[in-house]
Amino acid sequence: MKRALRRGVCGPLLAALLLASLAPAQGGNRAPGGEVEVLHFWTSGSEAGALAELQSTLHRKGHLWKNFTVANGGGGLAMVMLASRVNSGNPPTAAQIKGAAIQEWAHTGALSSIDDVANTDKWNALLPRNVSDTMKYNGRYVAAPLNVHRVNWLWIDAAALRKANAKPPATWDEFFAVAEAMKKAGIIPVAYSSQSWLDMGTFESVAIAVGGVDFYRRAFIQLDPAALNSPQMIQALTTYRRIKQYSSNASSGQDWVASTSMLTHGRAGMLLMGDWAKAEMQAAGRRPGSDILCIAMPGTAHAFTFDVDALAMFQVSDRNKQAQRDLAHAVMDKDFQQAFNLAKGSIPVRQDVSLDKFDECARRASADFKASARRGTLLPSLAHGMAQPAHTVARMWDVINRFWSNDRMGAGEAAAQLARAAGQAGR
Template identity: 45%
Template structure:
């Protein structure tokens, strides 16, 4: 009897396999660094194992700005890819334009609502229907440290902003680049939002970057954040302007620089270099932001497809993204944490475990979990761009005052709303 059931199961599986149609998924993304490329290759292999074709459409640079330019051109011409790396409120913008396909059937069949955090699930939906699948959760307010460099300079790991500048002075005096940075608008904004979180706390951060409250945008805490941002420039090397973020991470890996302020995708570069968290490098909360979590959720939005085969391939990919196997392998390569609340973290390193612990704590308490402005989670692309312009102009100026900066920031946000 058992043998007959086995044969029946095999026959059913064969029937399902023969009934499915091989389709193609073209995926537009900007996962191009070493750790990121290894991570997305996992999904490609899983899709191909299901019998579908994966067409990789990677566009490097600009934290997705270049990719979005290409996507808009493709969509306007009537030929969007099957899926694109889109996140935050931009998902709603594409939904308003009528380009996105529903994933409600695959979501219901696989119980997405049972294991996704509500604050994540809501962003993936348009008019109550899933149109995108979350890939991971990134913590943005991280600081990455080469412990050998700090020890060589006689410096300690900073936990406050005052301590940060003491450590930076010691590193600089010892002949190291204190802060590894790439002078690009999104990288400047990444540091700035952590400074705002450190000086004003999560409440003021949300008032400024989610509610766009003018009093918060022109507050003393915002002025103080700009003051600290100007100080960052004193500890950069001459090659910083235009440098990509992963090249800055490599400076920390090679021992040329002591610290980098970057989201946990940087950990993917340390992993790709064969380094061990807690030994070869340290991950600590950006000074003054311990116990808070600035989140950035990568997601793949699905665009309407013309053929049933391609729609089936698209739905298959969406199912695979939230499978435990993919969440495990992808996030260990990428440096992020699984988006599934039920995922076993025992095989992850101490940085990921600390990240998940803070994510769960802030999710459950409702305090300290804030969406990243710099990475498109807290506001629209137009307001984000307006903030970028002011922050980068200040970062590269020696004459703009803090008062001028906050007034320009408030005016820019007001004009972009």
């Protein structure tokens, strides 16, 4: 739900990959392959580069790749267009869907089982249970996971931190102290995008810090009204709003790429965002882990909020079944997992992929992911549709966005509205 419209950016790597995807397939005796049409809303430079890896892989298999791109599709337009295609009997081969939406589509009977590929390639042994369960419906795989994003990252410009004579914050009190020090040093403390999914992504991390993992589960996974409208939630809302006084463009609606650019070009000291921002940092010549520091959002080092991109497989003609199987196989191929995630800024969803080529922040994310899996503190991100269906998330997004934008709205009122928004989920 986080893909924003941006100009197409073709660096040398992307250009080479695109040229490779257009080259004639080797092996003149091979029968023509099938068609692979993928609905997605990856439109930023790093996102397009990551997708080009998959295009190139499928082309080498002899299949024709067709983009079904919906710019800014995370806002709902993509799902409207997808529903129209499915209802007319002309679904794409696969679509960028994740979390609860996979189960909803599978329930309609529109998705195709890829258990034959999953069993052959031993996906159950390669994936953490928390991830594999979201890819299945009635125990059968209907989607292929591409990656794991960590949502609860805090990025800090190392030079800004030195200028402010401060240390990376471990708590929200320390965060506000660092922000104040940066402000006094003439630095904009926080680059902030007020897109709804980013509002919620930051807020859910504050809620973990204030209430803990069990509180997060009760509030955002179980939608417990007592947790949603509680003193802990009011405290989380109050803490969250404090960020606003240290943020630039707090109500401008600039997208995540523009906010990331503020950090990478030295115009702000900190950024509250998942690791999809990292690829944009690298494109700007900044090194994650040294030039830009990466730490868990304050108070959340013990937890890992995750967002897993996936391709849900739709019912297709027999002619394109093999192309769809090859797509599923390619998504989980070890070499592709490495290449895709290096381009994307995320970490491989497979647990056996070497991280030697990955940066320090990716290696830390992978270690934290495995540690959280052992502790039972892996948390599906509400903001990114991993914990709840899109219509529920949208209602809760709206409350948090209005609370951020409207200073007259009290924390108690916002907590009550969150509870009401969650209560409408089943209606």
